[in-house]
Amino acid sequence: MRVVVVGAGIVGAACARELARAGLVVTVLDRGGPAAGTTAHGEGNVLVSDKGPGPELELAKLSRRLWPEILDGLPEPAGVEWDAKGGIVVATTADGAGALEEFAAAQREAGVTAEPLDAAALAAAEPHLTRDAALAVHYPDDAQVQPSGAATALLADALRHGAGLRTGCELLGVRTESPRREGSRLTGVRTSQGVIDADLVVNAAGPWSGETAARLGAPIDVRPRRGEVLVTAPLPPTVFHKVYDADYVGAVGSGSQDLQTSSVVESTRAGTILIGSSRRRVGFDDRIRPFVLAELARKALRLYPRLAGVQVMRAYGGFRPYVPDHLPVIGPDPRLPGLWHATGHEGAGIGLSAGTARLLRELVTGTAPSLDPEPFRADRPAVLGADATEGAA
Structure with a gap:
């Protein structure tokens, strides 16, 4: 399966790593460079302390368990600066x-x-x-990483497992089965560097995910x-x-x-x-x-x-x-088969990236999910809110 991950921040890097390790053919594209956007402007928090009982806390607990396991598998984790300081x-x-x-x-x-x-x-x-x-x-259990270093380490591991990276590459639109119709599946994306064939596209563009989704014809309310x-x-x-x-x-x-x-x-x-x-x-x-x-x-x-x-x-x-309901968006978009989202983490994306990527991989490959994905679905009302509906193509 050919996968395009849109966004080379820490969530995109984590998703690319999980999917590449699962044997999928992955291409990561970003209109800037790796970790150059939101990831470079965070504090590197890996927190459970700030989340009340519910789906986001369960995702945070999964991520906190995964982070040390991931670091143990990286050949050069020093730049991540993992600090389980509490x-x-x-x-x-x-x-x-x-x-x-x-x-x-x-x-x-x-x-x-x-x-x-x-x-x-x-x-x-x-x-x-x-x-x-x-x-x-x-x-x-609260911890900290150096966010740019962590994202770079995850992306490097994805590349070691066969992923490709295109920087300075802006997503322009979607290519679908011809003609475009209800339920038509995507077959690739149009970019500033040409068409990239894909069976699956992961929207991991952070704060720009709303704009990215709109360009793909399936707007979501991420601001x-x-x-x-x-x-x-x-x-x-x-x-x-x-x-x-x-x-x-x-x-x-x-x-x-x-x-x-x-x-x-x-x-x-x-x-x-x-x-x-x-x-x-x-x-x-x-x-x-x-x-x-x-x-x-x-x-x-x-x-x-x-x-x-x-x-x-x-x-x-x-x-x-x-996202207005303060929950990430993780999973397939039923409006456009082949489009998936991994976004909407607000200020918790560094910490939640590990669990998000693992859940995404499990859903894509059809394996038993580590936690209930239902609360994060892409077609919930908060994600398809007024802003997204008004911007629909």
């Missing part, structure tokens, strides 16, 4: 503590390890964290959602886990177009500190807004007062693929 969620108010306690209890029922920390344990784990914490919960991150100059060891305010879960789950911010602080192996997180829907406007950065800094100082006066080395932003 996460700590902190509530700084009584109301926040109540909500966090309830959230963590529900996660424990779903099989997530979520350990409350008393003041002494929290101080030992994060000595520079504010002492004004009403509740802190430790998630030992860009903007986020920014501050990066400090290298510091002595200051932050030892991924630490974030309990407000983060609410910001992730919000569907508001307006700015949503919460404090997320973590270190990198280079000693820099990454400070997030923001979410706002502004289309593909890529301008960095100082007021957003100021809000990130203000909230970070609430958790880590010691960061006051630390030099900020740079700031960057990127777009996440947002």
Whole structure:
């Protein structure tokens, strides 16, 4: 079977790797280069802490189990910078503590390890964290990768297993059985580098998946959602886990177009500190807004007062693929046989890429799926929403 994967970010790379390892003939195409879009503008989170019980948490648990297995099979995994550092969620108010306690209890029922920390344990784990914490919960399964390095490693493994890569190659449209009719199957894609024959096309174009699907004649409601991150100059060891305010879960789950911010602080192996997180829907406007950065800094100082006066080395932003019901889209599109989607992960694509790719491979090859694929189906109402319907070809 000939497969075209549209998108060379981490989700596309993971899908290409799984399909190539399954013996399919895979071509990855991207109008830029590998990991040059959303993947290059993330923090590399592999999280279970921020997901309540439900399908996305099950996908996160599958991905968390798969990541170490995948890395063990890579010949040169050093660039991935896997760090099973664990996460700590902190509530700084009584109301926040109540909500966090309830959230963590529900996660424990779903099989997530979520350990409350008393003041002494929290101080030992994060000595520079504010002492004004009403509740802190430790998630030992949270981890981090270097996102571009991880995507490159996955893509390199796909190439080792026979996949091809076309960069600077823009998808223009679909080629189908002639004439095009209801139920007509795709036979390839038209690109800026000519026609590529395919039996199956995987739309893994991240925030551009809506546009990609529209060019293929089967629009889906995937929109860009903007986020920014501050990066400090290298510091002595200051932050030892991924630490974030309990407000983060609410910001992730919000569907508001307006700015949503919460404090997320973590270190990198280079000693820099990454400070997030923001979410706002502004289309593909890529301008960095100082007021957003100021809000990130203000909230970070609430958790880590010691960061006051630390030099900020740079700031960057990127777009996440947002779906109104906050669930990824994984599986076949019944409107166009041969079209499949692997997108809509918003800010969780790095962590969820491993499970997404495994589930996609299982569905494509007809093997028993590792989890129920039904919640991620491409024809659910949120995916075929008003925006997608209005843009249908």
